[in-house]
Amino acid sequence: GQQVMQIPQYQHVQEGEDFTTYCNSSTTLSNIQWYKQRPGGHPVFLIQLVKSGEVKKQKRLTFQFGEAKKNSSLHITATQTTDVGTYFCAGGGIQGAQKLVFGQGTRLTINP
């Protein structure tokens, strides 16, 4: 069954509002990665988090990895229309496996 849960499934915001998506794993992760997929496009790597409690920023995007390495979040400040797309988290090292297990994704739409 699904081992990486991501919420919400959909989020619609007004341009300029903030946005957050949350990712939870049933087991401890060795790392977590975030990807963005534009409509009709392919997943593009954004960032990888490895350390417990790690926080990384990319301009308006802030990524966090929980202390227990079971959850993560992506926060976008002051959304812009270019942020539209689906954001996926992907957990690595679940039960020792080498593959990445993806969450269901959060689809972000923005009202300009």
Next chain:
Amino acid sequence: NAGVMQNPRHLVRRRGQEARLRCSPMKGHSHVYWYRQLPEEGLKFMVYLQKENIIDESGMPKERFSAEFPKEGPSILRIQQVVRGDSAAYFCASSPAGAGNTIYFGEGSWLTVV
């Protein structure tokens, strides 16, 4: 440095035909992953391969689907006797090594079964 190359980008097959999807990993990458994405859904892991070896095929359907990554040439995902439910985007990704490494996706192959 060329990215992950997939072809064909779009493929139309009639029910019962075979579909072959190819993936050339990024230069220097020896690990290949295949994911399937149904419309409006997430990425579902299918198979993970290294050169000449299948490492994890836990996401592959038991029948009609097979994958290989030969010593020379691209990785191939083969779907025999396609059915309408096989219509999806198939993404290949590669990494320089396995666990803990970032994977980079190709632009995908969109399979439509009519």
